[in-house]
Amino acid sequence: MDTPSLFYQEQDMKPACPALYLMVPEPGILSLGMIFSAGVGLMVQTGFSLRATMIEQLKVTADYLEEKLQTIFLNNRPVDDLDGVFVAPGDILALSAAMPGLVGATLRRAGHLAAMRREITQGKTARQAATTTAMITLKLFNLACRDLGPELVKRGVLARPDQLAGLLAALKDPESKDISIVFDNKYLEIPAAIDRLERLCPTGLVELKVSARQP
Amino acid sequence: MDKILRINMGGPSGPEIKTEPLGDYAGLGGRAMTSTIVAREVPPTCHPLSAENKLVIAPGMLSGSQAAMSGRISVGCKSPLTGGIKEANSGGQPSQMLARLGYAAIVLEGKPAEDKLYKIIINKDGVKIEPADELKMLGNYDTVAKMSALYGNKVGCISIGQAGEMKLAAASIAFTDMEQRPTRHAGRGGVGAVMGSKGVKVIVVDDAGCSARKPKDPDKFREANKAFVAGLKSHAVTGQGLPAYGTNVLTNVINEAGAYPTCNFSKGQFEGAAKISGEAQAELENSRGGEGSATLGCHRGCIIRCSGTFYDKNGNYLTKQPEYETVWAHGGNCGIDDLDAIAMLDRLDDDFGLDTIEMGATIGVAMEAGLAKFGDAEAAIRLVKEVGQGTPLGRILGSGAAVTGKVFGVERVPVVKGQSMPAYDPRAVQGVAVTYATTPMGADHTAGYAVATNILGVGGSVDPLKPEGQVELSRNLQITTAAIDSTGMCLFIAFAVMDQPETFQALLDLIAAFNGQPLSADDVAELGKSVLRTERAFNAAAGFTSKDDRLPDYFKKEPLAPHNVTFAVSDEELDTVFNF
Numbered sequence: 001m002d003t004p005s006l007f008y009q010e011q012d013m014k015p016a017c018p019a020l021y022l023m024v025p026e027p028g029i030l031s032l033g034m035i036f037s038a039g040v041g042l043m044v045q046t047g048f049s050l051r052a053t054m055i056e057q058l059k060v061t062a063d064y065l066e067e068k069l070q071t072i073f074l075n076n077r078p079v080d081d082l083d084g085v086f087v088a089p090g091d092i093l094a095l096s097a098a099m100p101g102l103v104g105a106t107l108r109r110a111g112h113l114a115a116m117r118r119e120i121t122q123g124k125t126a127r128q129a130a131t132t133t134a135m136i137t138l139k140l141f142n143l144a145c146r147d148l149g150p151e152l153v154k155r156g157v158l159a160r161p162d163q164l165a166g167l168l169a170a171l172k173d174p175e176s177k178d179i180s181i182v183f184d185n186k187y188l189e190i191p192a193a194i195d196r197l198e199r200l201c202p203t204g205l206v207e208l209k210v211s212a213r214q215p
Numbered sequence: 216m217d218k219i220l221r222i223n224m225g226g227p228s229g230p231e232i233k234t235e236p237l238g239d240y241a242g243l244g245g246r247a248m249t250s251t252i253v254a255r256e257v258p259p260t261c262h263p264l265s266a267e268n269k270l271v272i273a274p275g276m277l278s279g280s281q282a283a284m285s286g287r288i289s290v291g292c293k294s295p296l297t298g299g300i301k302e303a304n305s306g307g308q309p310s311q312m313l314a315r316l317g318y319a320a321i322v323l324e325g326k327p328a329e330d331k332l333y334k335i336i337i338n339k340d341g342v343k344i345e346p347a348d349e350l351k352m353l354g355n356y357d358t359v360a361k362m363s364a365l366y367g368n369k370v371g372c373i374s375i376g377q378a379g380e381m382k383l384a385a386a387s388i389a390f391t392d393m394e395q396r397p398t399r400h401a402g403r404g405g406v407g408a409v410m411g412s413k414g415v416k417v418i419v420v421d422d423a424g425c426s427a428r429k430p431k432d433p434d435k436f437r438e439a440n441k442a443f444v445a446g447l448k449s450h451a452v453t454g455q456g457l458p459a460y461g462t463n464v465l466t467n468v469i470n471e472a473g474a475y476p477t478c479n480f481s482k483g484q485f486e487g488a489a490k491i492s493g494e495a496q497a498e499l500e501n502s503r504g505g506e507g508s509a510t511l512g513c514h515r516g517c518i519i520r521c522s523g524t525f526y527d528k529n530g531n532y533l534t535k536q537p538e539y540e541t542v543w544a545h546g547g548n549c550g551i552d553d554l555d556a557i558a559m560l561d562r563l564d565d566d567f568g569l570d571t572i573e574m575g576a577t578i579g580v581a582m583e584a585g586l587a588k589f590g591d592a593e594a595a596i597r598l599v600k601e602v603g604q605g606t607p608l609g610r611i612l613g614s615g616a617a618v619t620g621k622v623f624g625v626e627r628v629p630v631v632k633g634q635s636m637p638a639y640d641p642r643a644v645q646g647v648a649v650t651y652a653t654t655p656m657g658a659d660h661t662a663g664y665a666v667a668t669n670i671l672g673v674g675g676s677v678d679p680l681k682p683e684g685q686v687e688l689s690r691n692l693q694i695t696t697a698a699i700d701s702t703g704m705c706l707f708i709a710f711a712v713m714d715q716p717e718t719f720q721a722l723l724d725l726i727a728a729f730n731g732q733p734l735s736a737d738d739v740a741e742l743g744k745s746v747l748r749t750e751r752a753f754n755a756a757a758g759f760t761s762k763d764d765r766l767p768d769y770f771k772k773e774p775l776a777p778h779n780v781t782f783a784v785s786d787e788e789l790d791t792v793f794n795f
Contacts, residue, residue: 031498033492033494033495033498034489034490034494034495037467037488037489037492037494037495038489067451068451070451071468073471073472076471076472076473076484076777076778077472077778078472094468094471096467096468096471097451097452097455097456098451098452098456098710099452099456099464099465099468100452100453100456100457100462100464100465100521100707100710101462101465101539101660102639102647102650102660102661102663102692103465103469103472103474103639103644103647103660104452104465104468104469105709105710105713106644106646106647107468107469107472107644112713113646113688115646115684115685115688116644116645116646116647116684116685116688116689117472117474117643117644117645117646118645118685119642119643119645119778119780119783120472120473120474120643120644120778120780139467139471141464141467141468141471141492141494142456142459142460142464142467142468142493142494143451143455143456143459145494172502
């Protein structure tokens with residue numbers, strides 16, 4: 001099998017954009033839910049199956065994928081066949097645990113109620129002839145956000161300035177007191193960082209990286 | 216549970232109380248009990264607010280026992296909203312309490328000759344009914360506070376707010392929770408209006424001195440309950456997702472699927488969904504803190520604990536954690552992305568005694584009519600307050616989405632049999648739409664829930680990845696749901712039961728050990744079919760035909776973004792749902 005150049009390792013393929021580094025006592029405590037719910041940008045090698053993309057590029061373990069990621073959408077369509085769907089540039093991938101409710105169960109990957117949403121199900125897609133490095137949007141919901149979000153932000157994600165300004169504005173004690181912010185190589189306080197973000201082009205992208213500060 | 220309490224509110228010298236043995240109703244509980252009594256004793260063509268209608272309140276078959284998750288209670292009558300048979304169910308404390316007192320059902324009959332209000336007090340010593348005009352036009356919260364002062368903070372209350380007293384078709388019946396707050400509601404179909412028509416403001420239930428119902432085979436029961444609880448706790452949905460995020464965990468996911476009805480069902484995705492999602496709600500509740508903030512059970516014996524407590528910005532109790540349907544109805548469906556405003560609307564609904572789904576859908580229709588702008592939370596709050604105040608506009612809104620749509624000339628009114636649809640657009644998830652269209656209850660997602668049809672093998676198996684099967688799945692789900700609704704079990708057990716055959720077996724063993732009789736999957740299926748046949752027969756006698764088993768026409772004509780789909784299941788297919 002081709003060995004994909006993995007998640008966002010090729011620095012020269014990254015879009016040129018300002019960088020926001022956050023140092024927090026523990027990345028897991030950062031209120032990440034909102035940013036992943038709205039979606040973040042990731043550079044990946046496209047052209048691989050959804051299963052290969054998640055395991056080899058997003059570094060989701062095969063067991064976690066099988067047992068926990070029971071609800072998966074590609075471009076708003078629920079996916080049943082992880083090996084028959086191939087990731088293309090610009091795709092929107094959303095990951096969630098198994099959901100309650102009738103419709104929650106209906107949306108479940110290859111669940112026994114899948115026929116009830118046949119009109120919106122993601123069918124098989126054709127594999128691209130060549131792979132390419134491109135951005136996709138990743139959304140993480142509920143337990144998937146809790147479990148996968150901290151590791152992803154350690155490795156870096158792309159987000160719109162307003163998303164990041166919102167993330168910083170929503171920080172409450174003690175997170176807001178314990179955080180260190182470096183924006184474009186300068187240490188900033190939260191209000192100054194928000195101000196800088198709000199002055200950026202709203203449709204542009206900012207690289208967000210979060211690291212754990214030693215206690 | 217060996218007796219039925221009947222109260223004739225229209226006795227010549229005042230209400231008459233009668234307690235009788237179960238007779239032909241022995242062995243029934245929950246929805247099976249309410250629908251059977253209504254079908255046998257209520258003339259199908261009667262006016263829902265007349266003396267001929269009856270309000271039946273029935274704990275589930277296992278309620279009052281030590282079985283986990285068994286505290287649901289059913290309310291049945293002829294519905295003032297749909298004109299057909301109705302079963303609405305609720306959590307809260309009274310189900311367990313009534314069952315421990317030995318009552319398999321309370322039947323309110325007749326109608327007071329004068330405009331008088333009563334309260335009913337039930338305890339181990341018997342039943343009393345007393346005038347209660349001092350409670351007139353009080354909200355549920357004040358009513359319960361007065362009952363608490365009189366009868367203590369351990370009693371359970373079944374009450375109506377102003378909406379029920381005004382006999383509005385969106386009126387609910389409130390059941391107090393473990394904190395003695397009126398936050399659990401039999402919401403759908405206007406059951407509160409029927410209680411109001413009987414002149415009953417509140418039923419106080421005091422089970423002091425009563426013990427849990429005893430199973431016929433205690434050892435097997437204990438063993439089965441242990442396995443059942445272990446299955447629920449180990450499952451990702453019932454053991455992790457629901458306790459952490461509540462039912463509102465669905466918002467982001469349904470929105471991602473393009474199945475989230477937005478701005479009165481005009482599109483399938485809401486830009487503000489993430490702001491009102493379960494994840495955002497849990498974060499908000501956790502940051503504000505307070506007892507039972509993000510995780511709380513709704514009744515004694517609940518181990519999933521999908522509820523919580525919503526405190527306002529100042530840390531004061533406002534309401535219980537709004538559920539997914541409520542957050543959608545008053546949120547995305549009205550273009551509102553403010554959790555505090557949605558919580559306030561939930562509080563008002565609970566206090567006035569209104570179905571949150573019906574009211575959210577109604578406000579959405581009102582917004583489309585131009586009474587307010589989509590997204591205007593203050594206007595939505597003002598409109599709901601008009602209902603509680605009983606203004607002419609409030610009475611129109613409190614009569615539900617169908618009436619409001621007619622009064623204001625709106626075409627896009629999302630109802631079936633006069634009842635508003637819940638939080639899933641029928642064009643995106645068409646198997647659910649089949650249930651919306653055909654259930655005897657009017658548009659209702661819980662009428663065909665994700666109960667273990669795969670394990671039960673009801674109607675044979677359906678290949679999930681083949682396009683056919685929506686009608687078959689809806690049929691099978693409606694059958695099994697009718698059975699579960701009769702046990703008193705919370706429907707959320709469905710996920711663990713569906714995925715884990717050993718948990719399903721534990722449930723069967725639990726019921727069998729309690730009754731001392733073996734129970735098979737076929738028995739469960741037959742119970743569900745029997746309930747559905749009874750309900751369908753009532754509706755047919757009330758004048759319903761296959762033409763009532765349809766979605767509004769616009770769902771076939773207006774494509775839903777982002778998938779641009781219309782409802783495509785044919786009328787002929789819909790008419791085969793009840794071929795069993």
